[in-house]
Amino acid sequence: MPAVPLHWSWSLPAVVEPSPLRGLDLPLSLRCLLRRRGFSSTSEAESFLFPGDLPPTRDHFPDLEQACTRLVTACRSRERVAICGDYDADGMTSTALLLRALAPLGAEPEPAIPSRMEEGYGLNPVMVQRLYDDGVRLLVTVDNGVAAREALELAASLSMQVIVTDHHTIPAERPPMTALIHPATTPEGSPYRGLAGVGLAYVLAHAVADVLNKPEAIRVARDLFCIGTVADMAPLVGANRSWLLEGLNHLHRSECKGVQALQRLAGLGERPLTAEDIGFQLAPRINAVGRLGEPRLVVDLLTAEDPDSAMALARRCDDYNRQRRDLCDAIEAEAVALVEAESSDALPSFLLLAQSHWHHGVIGIVAARLMERYHRPTALLAGDGDGSLRASVRGPIGFAVDRALSKCSDLLTRFGGHPAAGGFTVKAEFVHALHERLCAEADGWLMTQAQGRPVQPDALLQLKDVNWDLWRHLQSLAPFGIGHPKPLFWSRRVSVEDRRDLKGGHLALTLRQGESERRAIAWRWDPSAAVPACCDVAYSISINRWQGEQRLQLELKAIRAHTELVLIDRGTRQYTAQLTKTSGLKLTNGEGVTLQASIQQEQSLTSDNDLARDQRVIQLIEEACLGLGLRP
Incomplete structure (x- = not known):
């Protein structure tokens, strides 16, 4: 069991108007998602989804x-x-x-x-x-x-x-x-x-x-x-x-023999590819070469004209990728052990870990994994000869890596980067002082963060709505990536019908909500995280392809125990909301004053309480409805 308990910090999506972007031929959940991503009109959303000609x-x-x-x-x-x-x-x-x-x-x-x-x-x-x-x-x-x-x-x-x-x-x-x-x-x-x-x-x-x-x-x-x-x-x-x-x-029909060979090795078949296919199947095989080997190998692969030569080069890239995975897993296990051994009470605001034998080419990948695991800016350092260490740094959203490094420039031999990532070289005798300085830089950022890994779903779904029709509409929003991430959905009050721990630290669940069952997978599951029998889940949707068959599956990002109460914070004031069988929605403030609203058709609410006409109270009611699953 880890010395540092890990959990998630949920932030539910912003309240939007009851039926946004009406002109789009999309399910309500996806229209709400686009509205939350800043598209204020149907025409603006259509311009994004179906872009026209670019300027010269x-x-x-x-x-x-x-x-x-x-x-x-x-x-x-x-x-x-x-x-x-x-x-x-x-x-x-x-x-x-x-x-x-x-x-x-x-x-x-x-x-x-x-x-x-x-x-x-x-x-x-x-x-x-x-x-x-x-x-x-x-x-x-x-x-x-x-x-x-x-x-x-x-x-x-x-x-x-x-x-x-x-x-x-x-x-x-x-x-x-x-x-x-x-x-x-x-x-x-x-x-x-x-x-x-x-x-x-x-x-x-x-x-x-x-x-x-x-x-x-x-x-x-x-x-x-x-x-x-x-x-x-x-x-x-x-x-x-x-x-x-x-x-x-x-x-998928590329004339490039190297691309063809990579696709065959990855088992991607003859279907059109997605951005996820590139990101998880093709790109790692290319990146691994630059990290561990000679990058000229990839250039030779992507310029090869002979299919046999291209396949031989692609297999070498595949070998490097397997080495990269093994190295990353070994370094990650060692790094996690160091964190747990050194942080029995609380994590430092900036994680800095150093081992002279770590491989320079993969410490950035492991730093990103630890940053996500612990929700801290993270630097991993490896030996660089002459008493120096070379580092890769990754930072969560809101923490500027480049600014933090610039404020430590007097301790660094060289450095560079951007807000999300960076690198530096430092003399071994300055590492302790550097860590103290970086922790001081991260303290202010950490004070603004809720404890735990942040989880920010885009929209609520019922499990019955996870179907091929939704998948078809979801593809009209693709490709997903930086600036337009893959949608994260959440579902309330699902029961865990079956659990299987898979090889590689993955977790497979069968989830039920009403009459609907869906298969869910959690990659690289944290064994310290509980799986309650009745829970709320946050997930993306993907296709599981196996032996010629394909089915939808949920890729779990977070799980929390389900509760019938929803807490709403307003600075120093806190409100609770719950659904009752007799009166519908019940909203209570810290002094015990309650407001009740009845749920009507299409999940609209009515109340005889004059407070329900106050704009601030209306906002509270809308947030309560969102948290209780009455709004997508």
Whole structure:
């Protein structure tokens, strides 16, 4: 049993009008979900669900014309072009995209990806000098480069031209470069603001192919865009959503032999793929290589023309992915043991764990798992030689990792990141002081948080409503990801009819509500979490495919014991609400004053109490109805 008890902190969704977005052909639960996600009108929701044509990219990227002109010249003169990518899935798919696009357009592109272990992240002076000495005079960076000042200054001094495509933070003083293709250079509100590195590479390749009138050169580029965008967890809105909606319909029939091989290894069959298929099946096999091996392997896979060679390369990626899973599980078990051993009374506000033998390539994955498990910003540190440690950091929503690290800059050798994630290098003698400083930074954030893992369902469902008709409507909201997450539903007062503990720490339940039974699965279930016989459950909906059959299942995110009472907090005041067999809804304040309302047809409420006409009381009643399951 863990020393630190774990539980969930439920926050029910906001109250919305009784029947929002009436013009949409969707069940009420999904219309409520969209309303809660900020869509205030039917037309606004329809524009999101069924996006129209995007504006011309040349009108949104100021340097695109210049970058395109230079690459067209390179294509027409069969010039060598170095594609300098990062070693994660975004960087590797971006590199492969430009290699596959520029070669049939006439250029002679070649990959240049740094080694995670030997060279670190991004464009560096050693790489620039090596390429220059080899005769290359044009570089295109993908998913990196905007802050590589030393490398860009060296390239400028050597009269090498560099087109930078990147989506990381632009420094206050922009280094020298021929052109910059970056989301931040687009107008405010641009649909291209959320593009990852692979999206920017797609913009560039598309522009060059248009000028040369060779659209066939970028057919595979769309497939690689889909994989890289989902793998990099880019926000699935704007151009990302538009291009994904188009690309996912064809990805399972990709002409890319490497993509075909990955799909066969993952057992995805001949059906159209979803963003979840990419995120959980294809992307890990690609990312594992950059974390543990040589990223050139993925580029070779995604540019392979021979099916047998592609399958051999895909199997090597699969081997790396198995190694990655084993490493992550071992490090996670060790890290959890450290947390439990050191936190017998209470968790620190910032988790910092260090072991010299941990693998740099996977500590970020484990940090994310611990952050979710304990709802704390988390840093995992691994040995980096010369008395230093290298860390990966992950932060929950509301805690800015980049700001916290910047306030500790005097203790760090190097650092970087964004609000959700980051990394740093630190001398071993500064680790204790660093942990104290990071805890001080996290204290204020933690005071604003409820205790436990946050659970915020989107809408209430009855188990009988989890059916194929709902699934069909749910697919019209896809693809899901960052910026538009997979819906989280909740159901009240379900009974646990059967429980099975599965291999790998998973939990399978059969849930009943009235006459309806549904199968539920909880992945990586926390053994310290109780499973009450009568409970409320929060879950997403998925398809379980097994031996040629498919059925809907609930993927459980949280369970709590069911209670007939609902508590509503209003600052220092607290109210209770419950349903009674005789009077319907009963709302009680802290002084024991009660208000009763009768439930009418379509679950509307009426009350003879004059208080029920007060707007603040109406709001309390609506929240009570939501908590008691009278509203979706």
